[in-house]
Amino acid sequence: MSASRSANLALVLVVLGWLLAYYGVMSQFGDPAPxxxxxxxxxxxxxxxxxxxxxxxxxxxxxxxxxxxxxAARRRSLLALASVVVPIVFLLAQLY
Structure with missing residues (x-):
């Protein structure tokens, strides 16, 4: 797989990963009906x-x-990295 394609896939996986992780956590909130x-x-x-x-x-x-x-694809690579790390740092900062 080319580096350009890997960088594009990394960006897609960031969006998909955050959506799935958000759903996995938020679906556990609330009380079920008796x-x-x-x-x-x-x-x-x-x-x-x-x-x-x-x-x-x-x-x-x-x-x-x-x-x-x-x-080969520094900008997209850094964008994908920041899209994963910055929200995690933000969420951890909210806990403390």
Missing amino acids: SVARSVIESQRHVSLAVWLIGLMCLVGSLWLSGRSFA
Whole structure:
């Protein structure tokens, strides 16, 4: 795969990764209705965890592709890196 294609894929994976990670976390907020069976709640929890992990893997893959394509596509590579790291730093700063 060419470096240009790797940089483009890194940018796509950043967007996809953040969307999936956001859905995986936000789908766990709130209380289920009392009439919902425990098995359904557990099933939804497993789906949310799987989506969250896939989102994290997309972000890690984006970082790897960004590093792999840095020599040939510096701007896109740095944009992908910043798109992963800056929100994480912002979120951690909000916790402290």
